Amino acid sequence: MTELTNLTISEALAKLGKKEISATELTQAHITAIEKNRHLNAFITETPDIALSMAKASDERYAKGTAGALEGIPLGIKDLFCTKGTRTTAASNILNNFVPQYESTVTSKFWKDGALMLGKLNLDEFAMGSANTTSHFGNVLNPWKRNNGDTTDLVPGGSSGGSSAAVAARMVMGATGTDTGGSIRQPAAFCGISGIKPTYGRCSRWGVVAFASSLDQAGVFARNVEDCATLLQSCAGHDPMDSTSANLPVPDFKALLTGSVKGMKIGIPKEYRMDGTPEEIIKIWDQGIEWMKDAGAEIVNVSLPHTEYALPTYYIIAPAECSSNLARYDGVRYGLRVEGENLIDQYERTRAAGFGNEVKRRIMIGTYVLSAGYYDAYYVKAQKLRRLIYNDFMNAFEKVDALLTPTAPSAAFGIGENEDDPIKMYLNDVFTVPCSLAGLPGMSVPAGVDSLGLPLGLQIIGKPWDEVTVFNVSRAIERAANFTAMPATVVSKAA
Amino acid sequence: MAYLIRGETGDWEMVIGLEVHAQITANSKLFSGSATDFGSEANTQVSFVDAAMPGMLPVLNQYCVEQAVRTGLGLNAAVNKYSVFERKNYFYPDLPQGYQISQFLHPIVGKGVVEIDLPDGTTKEIGITRLHMEQDAGKSVHDMHPKKSFVDLNRSGSALMEIVSEPDIRSPEEATAYITKLRMILRYLGTCDGNMDEGSMRCDVNLSMRKPGAPFGTRCEIKNVNSIKAVQMAIDYEAQRQIEVLENGGVIKQETRLWDPAKGETRSMRSKEEAHDYRYFPDPDLLPLTLTDELIARIKATLPELPDEKKHRFMGDYGLSLYDAGVLIAERERADFFESAAKGRDAKLCANWVLNELLGRLNKDGKTLSDSPVSAENLGGLIDRIADNTISGRIAKDVFAEMMDSGTTADSIIDAKGLKQVTDTGAIEAVIDSVMAENPQMVADYRGGKDKLFGFFVGQVMKKSGGKANPAAVNDLLKSKLDG
Numbered sequence: 013m014t015e016l017t018n019l020t021i022s023e024a025l026a027k028l029g030k031k032e033i034s035a036t037e038l039t040q041a042h043i044t045a046i047e048k049n050r051h052l053n054a055f056i057t058e059t060p061d062i063a064l065s066m067a068k069a070s071d072e073r074y075a076k077g078t079a080g081a082l083e084g085i086p087l088g089i090k091d092l093f094c095t096k097g098t099r100t101t102a103a104s105n106i107l108n109n110f111v112p113q114y115e116s117t118v119t120s121k122f123w124k125d126g127a128l129m130l131g132k133l134n135l136d137e138f139a140m141g142s143a144n145t146t147s148h149f150g151n152v153l154n155p156w157k158r159n160n161g162d163t164t165d166l167v168p169g170g171s172s173g174g175s176s177a178a179v180a181a182r183m184v185m186g187a188t189g190t191d192t193g194g195s196i197r198q199p200a201a202f203c204g205i206s207g208i209k210p211t212y213g214r215c216s217r218w219g220v221v222a223f224a225s226s227l228d229q230a231g232v233f234a235r236n237v238e239d240c241a242t243l244l245q246s247c248a249g250h251d252p253m254d255s256t257s258a259n260l261p262v263p264d265f266k267a268l269l270t271g272s273v274k275g276m277k278i279g280i281p282k283e284y285r286m287d288g289t290p291e292e293i294i295k296i297w298d299q300g301i302e303w304m305k306d307a308g309a310e311i312v313n314v315s316l317p318h319t320e321y322a323l324p325t326y327y328i329i330a331p332a333e334c335s336s337n338l339a340r341y342d343g344v345r346y347g348l349r350v351e352g353e354n355l356i357d358q359y360e361r362t363r364a365a366g367f368g369n370e371v372k373r374r375i376m377i378g379t380y381v382l383s384a385g386y387y388d389a390y391y392v393k394a395q396k397l398r399r400l401i402y403n404d405f406m407n408a409f410e411k412v413d414a415l416l417t418p419t420a421p422s423a424a425f426g427i428g429e430n431e432d433d434p435i436k437m438y439l440n441d442v443f444t445v446p447c448s449l450a451g452l453p454g455m456s457v458p459a460g461v462d463s464l465g466l467p468l469g470l471q472i473i474g475k476p477w478d479e480v481t482v483f484n485v486s487r488a489i490e491r492a493a494n495f496t497a498m499p500a501t502v503v504s505k506a507a
Numbered sequence: 508m509a510y511l512i513r514g515e516t517g518d519w520e521m522v523i524g525l526e527v528h529a530q531i532t533a534n535s536k537l538f539s540g541s542a543t544d545f546g547s548e549a550n551t552q553v554s555f556v557d558a559a560m561p562g563m564l565p566v567l568n569q570y571c572v573e574q575a576v577r578t579g580l581g582l583n584a585a586v587n588k589y590s591v592f593e594r595k596n597y598f599y600p601d602l603p604q605g606y607q608i609s610q611f612l613h614p615i616v617g618k619g620v621v622e623i624d625l626p627d628g629t630t631k632e633i634g635i636t637r638l639h640m641e642q643d644a645g646k647s648v649h650d651m652h653p654k655k656s657f658v659d660l661n662r663s664g665s666a667l668m669e670i671v672s673e674p675d676i677r678s679p680e681e682a683t684a685y686i687t688k689l690r691m692i693l694r695y696l697g698t699c700d701g702n703m704d705e706g707s708m709r710c711d712v713n714l715s716m717r718k719p720g721a722p723f724g725t726r727c728e729i730k731n732v733n734s735i736k737a738v739q740m741a742i743d744y745e746a747q748r749q750i751e752v753l754e755n756g757g758v759i760k761q762e763t764r765l766w767d768p769a770k771g772e773t774r775s776m777r778s779k780e781e782a783h784d785y786r787y788f789p790d791p792d793l794l795p796l797t798l799t800d801e802l803i804a805r806i807k808a809t810l811p812e813l814p815d816e817k818k819h820r821f822m823g824d825y826g827l828s829l830y831d832a833g834v835l836i837a838e839r840e841r842a843d844f845f846e847s848a849a850k851g852r853d854a855k856l857c858a859n860w861v862l863n864e865l866l867g868r869l870n871k872d873g874k875t876l877s878d879s880p881v882s883a884e885n886l887g888g889l890i891d892r893i894a895d896n897t898i899s900g901r902i903a904k905d906v907f908a909e910m911m912d913s914g915t916t917a918d919s920i921i922d923a924k925g926l927k928q929v930t931d932t933g934a935i936e937a938v939i940d941s942v943m944a945e946n947p948q949m950v951a952d953y954r955g956g957k958d959k960l961f962g963f964f965v966g967q968v969m970k971k972s973g974g975k976a977n978p979a980a981v982n983d984l985l986k987s988k989l990d991g
Contacts, residue, residue: 094562107561114555116562219562225791254564255793333791336594339605340559344658355656359598382596382786391788 016041017182018502021085021239024185028074028084035070035084035128039063042086042130045183049501052153054168054178056091057099058131066128073126082246083126088184090175091132092139093119093230094219098129102221103137103147106341106348106366116219117254118188118230118247125246130184134174137368138338139195139223142440144173145427146370154203154424155181155499159465164426166466169199169440172233176203179233182502186234186243190220192227193326194420194444197456200233201419201469204458204497206486207233208240211477212451213258215244216251222337224330225256227448237457237487241265244479260477268480271487274308278485279412283319284443286421292462293418300416300459300470303492304485312412316404321397322446323438328381328394329449334371335378341366373434402450409475414485417443419456419469443471453479457486458495467497510678511719514750520719521746522726523676523712524636525738527689529668529699530643530707531574537642537666538565538608545705549659557664559603564792567592571666572796574698575615575640576806578668581696581813582635584619586803590639592793595785601645601658609669611787614639615796621672621692622815623684628829633685634673643667662706668699674713674723679739686710686735691814695839703734712741712766715759716749724749725759729773732766741766745773817842825854834862840876841866847883852890860886864904868911880914881907889917897921898928899978930977932984935968938976939988942967953989964989 016038019027027033043060063086070084094100094112101107119129136146144152144167152173154166168177172189176199179187189196191209200207208231215230222228232243245266250259280301285294301311343349343362350365352358367375381390408415420440430436447454453476456469470489474482511518536543539556556563579586591613594606616638622630645663649656670689676682690701690708701708710733715726727749732741749759763782764773789795812820814836821832821842835858836842849857865886869879881889889907892898898906898921909920921927929935942964943950953960968981 094560100561102561110561112560112562114560217562218564221561222792253566255566256791332788336596336606336786336788339596339598340561340603342598342600342605344600345558345603346560355600379786382788384784384786387786387788 015182017045019185020236021082021185021234021242024085025083029079031074035067035074036064038084039067039086039128039130042184045181046130046178049155049181049183052155052177052181053150054134054152054174054181054183055088055131056101056103056134056147056149056174059098059129060131062098063128063130066123070126070128080124080126082122082242085127085185086130087122087127088130088133088175088178088187089119090135090172090188090190092135092190092221093188094221095119095129095132098132100132100221101149102139103135103149104341104366104368104371105148106363107221108148108348110347112219114219117216117251118220121247121249122188127246133172133178133187136171136173136195137371138221138334139171139190139192139228140334140370140374141170142194142198142437143167143425143427143430144170144199145431146170146368148368151427152177153427155501156204156424156466157500162464166424167202167427169202169420169424171195172199172207175233176200176205176207179203179205179235180499180502186232186239188230188247189233190223190228190230191444191448191454192223192229192330193448194441196231196233197444197454197469197471198420198440200456201458201467201471202424204467204495204499205233205235206237206240206455206457206490207231208244208455208479208482209448209453210244210248210479211258211453213256214248214262214453214477214479216249216254216257218251218253218257224333225337226333227326227330229448237455237483237490238266238269240455241269241483258477263480265479265483269483269487271484271491272307273304273485273488276309276414276481276485277312277412278304278309279312279314279408279415281314281316281319281408281415281417283316284417286442289418289421292423293421293468296459296468296470297416297418300489303489304416307488307492309488314408314412314415316401316408316446318397318400318404319446322401322449323442325394325397325401326441326445326449327377327438328390329398331374331378332382332391333378335375335382338367338371338375370434398449401446405446405450405452405473413475414478414481415473416485417471417473419443419471423462423464423466423468447471447473452476453482455482455486457489457493459489459493460495461497465497467495509719510680512746512750515754518719519716519746519750521677521742522674522715522717522723523682523742524674525672525676525682525685526711526713527670527672527686528709528711529578529670529693529701531571531640531666531668532697532699533568533571533574533666535568536664537568537571537640539664541664543665545702545707547661549657550661552661553663557603557660559605565608565790567793567796568666571640572615572798573802573806574666575638575668576798576803577696577810578670578693578698579616579619579638580803580807580810581692581698582616582619582621582638582670584635584638585617586798587613587615587617588798588800588803589613590615590796592640592790592796593787594790595641595787597783597785599644599647600656601647601660601663603645603660603663607642607644608790608793609641610639613795621685621688623681623688624833625684626680631681633675633681636671636673638668638670641667641669679742682712682738682742683735686738688814691837695811695813697811706733709733710738712738712745714742714745714749716746716753724753725761727759727761727773728763729766730763730776733768737766737768740771741773744771748773811839825849825858827855827858831858831862838876844876844883848887848890850887852887853894856890856893857887860890864907868908872911880912881910885910885916892917892921896928896930896977898926899974902926902928902974926975928977929972929975930980932980935972935976935980935984936988938968938971939964939981939985942971943988950989961985961989
C-alpha cells in the first residue's frame with residue numbers, strides 16, 4: 013500500500029471519497045509522521061486530539077454523503093493565524109501563552125470545507141526573517157541535507173519555515189503560510205515544494221497576526237501545483253471584516269488548471285540577472301526559459317528598471333508598519349507582562365523580554381523612519397518608489413502574461429550562515445520582494461536540484477487577480493521539471 | 508467694543524482658538540460593532556477590535572461618516588470628498604492599539620464658519636479650520652487601588668469629531684458663546700448629544716496674549732477643560748498668568764498645560780521639547796475614504812432648520828424680540844414646543860407663556876421640557892381660553908398651576924372649578940352695589956377727589972366675585988357707578 017503521507021491532496025480526496033481510506037487513518041498516519049520528525053521543530057503546538065476529533069466528524073460526513081471540498085485533509089497552520097481555543101504565539105515570547113477567542117477567516121474557511129488541523133507551525137518571530145532562525149521556539153530544520161556527506165543542518169527558509177518543512181517532510185498534506193516579502197515562496201523553494209502568495213486582497217487578513225499590513229498576504233503550501241490550487245480555492249474570497257480584502261469573484265482555479273502555456277508571452281526581467289547570483293541559479297532559470305519555449309510560450313525580455321530599489325523600499329515600509337502594528341503588545345491586556353517600577357518601566361521590561369532581536373531591530377528602524385524630520389526622507393520616498401515599482405510591473409504586463417524568475421538567490425543554507433550581517437539575510441528576498449511591493453500573485457515551484465542535491469525553485473509572477481495564469485505557468489514548469497527528488501529522510505522511510 | 512485686560516504695561520488682548528472633541532451620536536463605534544451607551548458597567552462594550560487583539564482589523568462605520576458630513580454641512584463647511592485615516596502612535600494603557608486612528612493631512616471637513624450671539628445682542632463669525640474623525644481612547648482609573656490603575660475600554664474606539672476653530676475668539680464670553688452655539692448646532696443636527704458632564708463634548712483651549720494690533724504671541728494649549736464654566740475660568744486664569752510672565756520680562760513657552768478644576772489653575776504638562784512625536788502615517792488597514800456627490804447631496808437634503816435660520820424666522824414670522832427668539836431656539840425641542848403651541852394663536856402671547864410661565868415652573872420643579880406635564884397642545888388650549896375671554900390672565904395662572912399638577916386640560920379645570928369668567932353686567936353690578944354699600948366712607952372719599960381709591964374698589968369687587976368677574980367689565984361698571 014502507498015504510504016498515506018505520500019499521497020497528494022487530490023489523491024487522498026479521491027481515496028476518501030471512494031472510502032478506500034478513512035480520514036482518521038489518514039490523520040493518524042500524519043500524527044505518526046509528526047512524532048517521528050519532532051527533531052525538525054516544525055510545530056510550536058501539536059493538536060492531535062483536535063485533528064482526530066475533526067477526522068471523526070469528517071468520516072461521519074463521508075458516511076452521510078455531506079463531505080466538503082477538503083473533507084478529511086490534514087493541514088498544518090502557521091502559528092500566525094489565530095485559532096479559537098488553540099494557543100497562537102506568532103513564535104514570540106510576548107504571545108507565549110495567548111489563546112485567541114476567535115478563528116481567522118482563512119482557517120474558518122478551511123474547517124468549513126472539512127479540512128482538519130494537525131497543529132500550529134513554527135515561523136520566524138512575527139514572520140520577520142528569511143531562515144526561521146528568529147523563532148522564540150527555536151530553529152526549524154530543513155528536512156533536506158546536502159548530499160556530499162556534509163551533515164550541516166540547513167534552514168527551511170522563512171518566515172513560513174515550519175510550514176515548508178512540515179509539507180516537505182510529509183508531516184502535513186498542506187499548510188497555510190503568510191508572505192510579506194517572500195515568506196511563502198522562498199521557504200517553498202528551499203524545501204522543494206510549491207507555494208503561492210495570491211494577489212494582495214485575495215485572502216482575508218482578519219485573524220492573522222499583523223506584521224506589515226499593506227504587504228501581508230495569506231497563501232498556501234502543498235507538494236504540487238494542483239494541490240495549491242485546491243487549497244487556495246478554499247481559503248480565498250472577500251471578507252467584509254477586512255477592508256483591504258477585494259470584493260471580487262474567485263475563479264475556479266482547479267477547473268482552469270490546464271498547464272497549457274501555448275501562445276503565452278512569458279517575460280524575463282533583465283534586472284533579475286544580478287551580479288553575484290550563483291551560476292546554478294542562473295542555470296535553472298535558463299532551464300525554465302527553455303521549458304517555456306518547448307511548451308509553446310514566447311519568451312519576451314522585459315525591463316523592471318526600479319528593481320534595485322525594491323529591497324531598501326521594502327525595508328522602510330515593512331518596519332514602519334511593523335513598529336505601529338506591534339505597539340499593541342504592551343503587557344496591559346494579554347500576553348507577556350513583566351512588572352516594573354512604573355508604567356514606562358513595565359512597558360520596557362515587557363517588550364525587552366517579549367521580543368527577540370530581529371523584531372526589536374525592525375521596530376527601531378520603523379520608529380526611526382516615521383519620526384518627525386525623517387518621515388519625508390524615508391517613508392514618503394519609499395511610498396513613491398513603491399508606486400514606481402508597481403508601474404514597472406504594469407508596463408511589463410502590457411507585453412507579457414506572466415514573469416519567470418528565480419525564487420531565491422541560493423539554495424537552502426546552513427543554520428548560522430548569513431547571521432553575521434542582517435543585510436545578507438535580507439538579500440534572500442531580492443527576487444520576491446518586488447512582487448510583494450506591487451501586491452502581485454507569485455508562486456514558487458521546484459525546478460531541480462543543485463550540485464549538492466538541494467532543491468531550487470522558480471518564481472512565476474502574474475498580473476493582479478490572475479492567479480489562474482500563475483497556476484498554469486507553474487504547472488507547465490512542474491510538468492517539465494518532473495521534480496521527483498525527496499529529502500533523504502522521506503526517501504528512506506518510503507523504501 | 509474689544510475686550511481688553513488692563514495690565515501694568517497697558518492693555519492686553521487675548522487670542523483664543525478652541526478644539527472641541529464631540530462624540531458622534533451612533534449606536535456603534537467608529538471601527539467596530541460595539542455599543543456606545545454611557546454609564547455601562549466597565550469593559551462590557553468592548554469587542555476584540557476595541558481591545559486590539561492580535562489580527563483584528565478596523566471596519567469603518569458608514570453611519571459615523573454620514574454624521575461627520577452632516578456636521579460639516581451644519582457648520583457651513585467644505586466637505587472633502589477624499590479623506591485619509593492615519594495612525595497617531597503613542598503608548599498609553601487606555602489606548603489598546605498603541606495608536607489612535609485619526610485623520611491628519613486629509614480631514615473629512617475643511618473650512619467653515621459659526622455665528623455666535625453675544626450678550627450685547629451683536630453677533631460675530633468664528634471660523635472653523637477643520638473637522639476630522641478619530642477614535643476615542645478608553646479610560647484609566649487611578650483612584651480605586653493604592654498601587655494599581657484600572658482600565659475601562661468601554662469608550663475605546665467610540666467615534667469622535669475634533670472640531671478646530673480659527674484663533675478668532677477674543678474673550679471668555681466669546682468662547683462661551685462659541686461652545687454654546689456649537690453645542691446647539693450639534694444637538695439640532697443630532698450628531699452629538701453635547702453632554703459635557705458625561706464627557707461627550709470636551710474642550711481644549713489654545714490661548715496667547717498680545718498688545719492690541721500686535722502679531723500673535725506664543726500660545727499654550729490647555730487640556731481637560733470640560734465644562735462651559737471651566738472654559739471661562741481657565742481662560743481668565745491663563746490670561747492673567749501669561750500677562751504676569753510677559754510683564755515681568757519673561758517669555759511664554761509653547762507648551763501643553765492642564766486645567767485643574769479643583770485648584771482653579773492651569774499647570775504645565777509637557778513642553779514643546781517633550782511633546783510626543785506621533786509618527787502619523789496612513790493606516791494600511793483602511794483605504795482612503797471617498798464620498799460621492801450623491802451621498803453629500805442626500806445628507807444635505809435631510810438637514811434640519813438650523814438655530815440661526817430658526818431665530819431669524821421666529822423674529823420675522825412671529826414678531827418676537829431677538830432675546831425671546833434666542834431663548835426659544837436654544838433647544839430644538841423648545842422651539843418645536845413653542846411653534847406647536849403657537850400655531851393659529853397669538854404668537855407673542857404664546858412666547859410669553861412658554862418663556863415665563865412654563866420654563867420658569869419646569870426649572871423650579873427640576874424638570875425638562877421632555878417631561879413637562881403640560882403638552883404644547885394643552886398650553887395652546889389654555890391660551891385659547893384667555894383669547895376668548897373665558898378666563899382672565901390672572902385666573903389663567905391658577906389654571907396653569909393646576910394643569911402642571913394634574914396634567915389635565917385647561918377646559919376641564921375651568922369647568923370643574925367653575926372658573927368661567929363672569930361677563931353678565933347685572934351680576935357684576937350687584938356685587939358693585941354691595942361693595943359700595945359696605946364702604947360708604949370710601950365712596951364719599953373717592954367722590955371727594957381721592958381717585959386712587961378706585962383700585963381698592965376693583966380689588967374688593969374681584970375678591971367678592973372669586974376673581975371670576977371680567978376685569979374690563981368691572982372697570983367700566985365701577986367707573987360709571989362711582990362717578991354717577
